[in-house]
Amino acid sequence: MVGRTALPDLAFGAWISRPAHPFPFASARRPGVAPTPTSQETAMNESDSNEIVGPHRYRNAEAMLAHGERVWLRAADSGLLNIQVDHESNDRLIVRDTGHEFTLLCSCSYLGLNHHPKIIEGAVSALRKAGTTGLSIAEVRVRLNLLVELEESLRDLYGAPALPGVSCSVLTAGILPLIASGHIGGGAGGPRVMVFDRFCHFSMAYIKPICGDEALVLNCPHNDLNYLEDICKKYPRVAYVADGAYSMGGRTALEGLIDLQNRYGLFLYFDDSHALSIDGPRGEGYVRSRIEMNPLTMIVGSLAKAFGASGGVAMLGSERDFQFLYRNAGPVTWSQNMDVAAVGACLASAELHRTPELGQLQAKLQRNIDVFDQRFPTRFSGNGLPIRLIDVGDEDLAVRLSEQLYRAGYYCSAVFFPIVARGAAGVRVMLRADLAADRLDHFCDAVESSMASA
Amino acid sequence: MVGRTALPDLAFGAWISRPAHPFPFASARRPGVAPTPTSQETAMNESDSNEIVGPHRYRNAEAMLAHGERVWLRAADSGLLNIQVDHESNDRLIVRDTGHEFTLLCSCSYLGLNHHPKIIEGAVSALRKAGTTGLSIAEVRVRLNLLVELEESLRDLYGAPALPGVSCSVLTAGILPLIASGHIGGGAGGPRVMVFDRFCHFSMAYIKPICGDEALVLNCPHNDLNYLEDICKKYPRVAYVADGAYSMGGRTALEGLIDLQNRYGLFLYFDDSHALSIDGPRGEGYVRSRIEMNPLTMIVGSLAKAFGASGGVAMLGSERDFQFLYRNAGPVTWSQNMDVAAVGACLASAELHRTPELGQLQAKLQRNIDVFDQRFPTRFSGNGLPIRLIDVGDEDLAVRLSEQLYRAGYYCSAVFFPIVARGAAGVRVMLRADLAADRLDHFCDAVESSMASA
Numbered sequence: 001m002v003g004r005t006a007l008p009d010l011a012f013g014a015w016i017s018r019p020a021h022p023f024p025f026a027s028a029r030r031p032g033v034a035p036t037p038t039s040q041e042t043a044m045n046e047s048d049s050n051e052i053v054g055p056h057r058y059r060n061a062e063a064m065l066a067h068g069e070r071v072w073l074r075a076a077d078s079g080l081l082n083i084q085v086d087h088e089s090n091d092r093l094i095v096r097d098t099g100h101e102f103t104l105l106c107s108c109s110y111l112g113l114n115h116h117p118k119i120i121e122g123a124v125s126a127l128r129k130a131g132t133t134g135l136s137i138a139e140v141r142v143r144l145n146l147l148v149e150l151e152e153s154l155r156d157l158y159g160a161p162a163l164p165g166v167s168c169s170v171l172t173a174g175i176l177p178l179i180a181s182g183h184i185g186g187g188a189g190g191p192r193v194m195v196f197d198r199f200c201h202f203s204m205a206y207i208k209p210i211c212g213d214e215a216l217v218l219n220c221p222h223n224d225l226n227y228l229e230d231i232c233k234k235y236p237r238v239a240y241v242a243d244g245a246y247s248m249g250g251r252t253a254l255e256g257l258i259d260l261q262n263r264y265g266l267f268l269y270f271d272d273s274h275a276l277s278i279d280g281p282r283g284e285g286y287v288r289s290r291i292e293m294n295p296l297t298m299i300v301g302s303l304a305k306a307f308g309a310s311g312g313v314a315m316l317g318s319e320r321d322f323q324f325l326y327r328n329a330g331p332v333t334w335s336q337n338m339d340v341a342a343v344g345a346c347l348a349s350a351e352l353h354r355t356p357e358l359g360q361l362q363a364k365l366q367r368n369i370d371v372f373d374q375r376f377p378t379r380f381s382g383n384g385l386p387i388r389l390i391d392v393g394d395e396d397l398a399v400r401l402s403e404q405l406y407r408a409g410y411y412c413s414a415v416f417f418p419i420v421a422r423g424a425a426g427v428r429v430m431l432r433a434d435l436a437a438d439r440l441d442h443f444c445d446a447v448e449s450s451m452a453s454a
Numbered sequence: 455m456v457g458r459t460a461l462p463d464l465a466f467g468a469w470i471s472r473p474a475h476p477f478p479f480a481s482a483r484r485p486g487v488a489p490t491p492t493s494q495e496t497a498m499n500e501s502d503s504n505e506i507v508g509p510h511r512y513r514n515a516e517a518m519l520a521h522g523e524r525v526w527l528r529a530a531d532s533g534l535l536n537i538q539v540d541h542e543s544n545d546r547l548i549v550r551d552t553g554h555e556f557t558l559l560c561s562c563s564y565l566g567l568n569h570h571p572k573i574i575e576g577a578v579s580a581l582r583k584a585g586t587t588g589l590s591i592a593e594v595r596v597r598l599n600l601l602v603e604l605e606e607s608l609r610d611l612y613g614a615p616a617l618p619g620v621s622c623s624v625l626t627a628g629i630l631p632l633i634a635s636g637h638i639g640g641g642a643g644g645p646r647v648m649v650f651d652r653f654c655h656f657s658m659a660y661i662k663p664i665c666g667d668e669a670l671v672l673n674c675p676h677n678d679l680n681y682l683e684d685i686c687k688k689y690p691r692v693a694y695v696a697d698g699a700y701s702m703g704g705r706t707a708l709e710g711l712i713d714l715q716n717r718y719g720l721f722l723y724f725d726d727s728h729a730l731s732i733d734g735p736r737g738e739g740y741v742r743s744r745i746e747m748n749p750l751t752m753i754v755g756s757l758a759k760a761f762g763a764s765g766g767v768a769m770l771g772s773e774r775d776f777q778f779l780y781r782n783a784g785p786v787t788w789s790q791n792m793d794v795a796a797v798g799a800c801l802a803s804a805e806l807h808r809t810p811e812l813g814q815l816q817a818k819l820q821r822n823i824d825v826f827d828q829r830f831p832t833r834f835s836g837n838g839l840p841i842r843l844i845d846v847g848d849e850d851l852a853v854r855l856s857e858q859l860y861r862a863g864y865y866c867s868a869v870f871f872p873i874v875a876r877g878a879a880g881v882r883v884m885l886r887a888d889l890a891a892d893r894l895d896h897f898c899d900a901v902e903s904s905m906a907s908a
Contacts, residue, residue: 105598120582128682131542135558136759137558166624183515212508213509215507216508285763
């Protein structure tokens with residue numbers, strides 16, 4: 001329970017540290033809680049509170065909020081929430097009322113593609129060409145050729161059938177329960193034991209209760225291949241749910257997982273949102289650029305981070321899954337899919353991923369990461385990911401540092417318990433390819449002087 | 455279990471009939487299934503299948519697919535799936551390969567706003583003005599003034615704090631568990647018993663397992679106020695989850711529900727997606743145009759149906775909930791929010807909702823509904839909703855009719871068991887304001903001649 005527990009900040013965005021357990025206080029339920037009543041019409045017995053309170057197997061909002069809200073309110077008190085801006089560039093956001101300008105060091109647009117003229121114009125031309133925002137009908141019935149073009153473009157880019165979705169987390173919400181029930185990944189062997197890496201992103205952990213209605217759900221210590229192998233030995237069908245690149249440093253244990261897949265038929269589900277576009281010759285991400293797809297592997301990612309557009313994508317391990325998920329993956333089917341503007345932005349970004357500009361942007365990002373690492377060596381130095389933590393230690397000091405940096409023109413977030421361990425507070429920095437060299441230098445200076453004076 | 459059970463078609467879109475129980479085969483689990491093991495590291499006992507299979511309290515993919523896939527494959531065999539089109543108007547979609555043209559009678563864009571030039575241009579000008587697709591940072595930290603303008607515009611339009619989301623179902627996924635845990639709707643009284651109307655949309659039923667980890671989940675017979683009152687008498691804190699306007703006809707029992715709210719403090723959660731924009735002087739929907747908001751009421755709706763844009767909105771009962779949900783409502787916070795194009799489209803549509811054009815479009819829709827009702831009187835006639843079912847009876851006949859209509863230039867869907875009761879198959883028609891009078895007449899003729907010849 002020590003180390004990164006990261007509860008409340010998980011709600012801040014997909015780039016957050018991973019919880020030791022997404023709801024570490026799950027055991028804080030009332031003593032003597034009764035077994036969950038079924039959802040069927042229940043015989044109306046005496047009401048008592050034990051009957052009303054859920055089992056808190058996977059989550060406990062009360063316990064989470066008891067800690068999370070304190071953190072949020074501290075951030076709000078420091079003026080670091082609900083900042084409303086006009087956009088000039090990621091380096092220049094402007095608060096209208098005060099005229100305060102600042103550089104965003106807390107954006108997942110790692111390559112700066114969110115303001116790339118080609119992507120903006122891709123959205124515009126799609127809207128103009130299609131003449132509609134969307135057909136407002138389930139895509140599995142009737143869909144625009146524009147969306148089909150995107151499916152084909154992403155299929156080509158990633159070398160896998162590519163299912164688009166309104167967001168990465170919506171894809172996860174629709175797909176994971178069907179992996180749990182055994183309907184993805186072939187075979188008629190019935191449900192799969194679902195093993196969630198303890199650090200996997202909240203968007204996957206959130207779906208545990210739904211998976212848990214289909215199959216046994218277990219938590220695995222982070223990257224613990226021995227633990228996972230024991231589960232594979234015990235159960236005939238197992239799926240492992242993890243991030244590809246973990247945003248607080250480190251990656252999934254890819255080689256060992258492939259080995260387990262080969263030996264035990266382990267299904268692998270990765271959210272590689274933080275590596276998409278910034279890793280791989282065509283921005284395939286950490287996982288896809290290192291493995292071949294197969295029916296027991298699925299990778300999802302956000303198209304709204306380094307990709308620079310909107311929506312999400314699932315790279316599928318088999319052709320059959322493409323139609324099957326379009327028909328059956330819950331929120332993927334009845335949630336609206338990407339609208340026309342998002343499709344157009346994605347098409348333009350996918351095209352850009354095929355040009356030398358992608359490599360140039362990846363290199364620019366890497367240079368900025370290197371510059372920062374030279375000024376502020378941290379435990380993350382050299383890991384290739386754009387997220388860094390300036391260790392401060394004391395949490396009040398971390399908040400003061402974050403405030404000072406914001407006043408100096410840089411938005412980056414203070415992180416403290418329970419985001420990180422007690423006494424290990426710091427300031428999180430997210431680097432970008434489009435962060436101007438002089439801004440970065442000045443930011444590093446500001447960090448140094450703020451730390452000296454704080 | 456007879457009547458509308460609507461399993462597989464629920465996955466087709468949000469405009470679908472309601473299930474008697476979203477997973478009517480939930481009891482089809484293996485006999486002797488063991489209680490769910492916890493998700494904590496479980497002592498590794500002997501593995502047996504009972505340990506792996508989930509309790510299927512709320513869902514059972516295997517049982518659902520056993521029925522659903524049959525229906526899907528029948529639709530696919532009839533050439534009614536994966537139709538890929540270019541868009542000229544909702545009345546004229548074109549299959550590129552064959553040149554086949556048809557009119558969409560299966561779209562939720564009931565007012566035709568999806569291709570309104572002002573809404574398209576709203577998206578375009580927002581992209582141009584903001585110069586970015588989005589900031590790729592959690593909106594509760596930093597957000598564009600453009601999004602703030604939309605929040606304010608929707609707040610004004612609906613007379614309630616309005617929380618935007620990437621889709622209506624994402625809002626539901628984020629909010630319902632916090633109603634279950636008792637953190638929405640005031641009071642420190644702990645969890646609420648969550649009562650789901652049996653016909654409520656799949657997007658709400660999907661979240662039952664998550665709610666069920668926080669609180670007792672019950673199913674209520676459709677619009678059964680007596681049943682609901684009994685629950686209110688038994689439990690101190692209860693929430694009721696329902697559609698505002700049910701897409702297969704009928705509405706929520708609003709008056710009786712308000713009465714229960716007044717007498718017992720019942721929390722009311724409505725998804726009013728199918729009535730938004732088509733009902734109310736400013737398109738507030740069925741529920742909002744008939745009630746005053748209060749801290750015990752929440753209404754969500756899709757902005758991608760009659761509203762003509764993208765995303766979803768939650769009309770909140772209290773100011774406090776706005777910030778609270780922005781901070782804590784899971785997918786609402788870490789899923790990307792609406793992108794800039796969607797915000798622009800929504801701003802333009804909201805503006806249009808303030809003009810006389812809204813009333814004109816509502817009236818046009820109503821005229822088309824009336825014309826259809828005169829030609830084909832059904833049990834839905836006069837209910838004000840744009841969805842109609844042509845009763846056929848035999849399901850093969852219904853499929854043949856749907857195929858014939860598609861060949862004649864009209865896409866509308868055959869529905870049969872388990873979407874409707876056995877022997878009550880038919881063809882579902884969704885009317886629009888922008889359906890040209892001659893197209894509607896011709897369509898009615900086509901239905902008549904097809905029925906005569908089928």
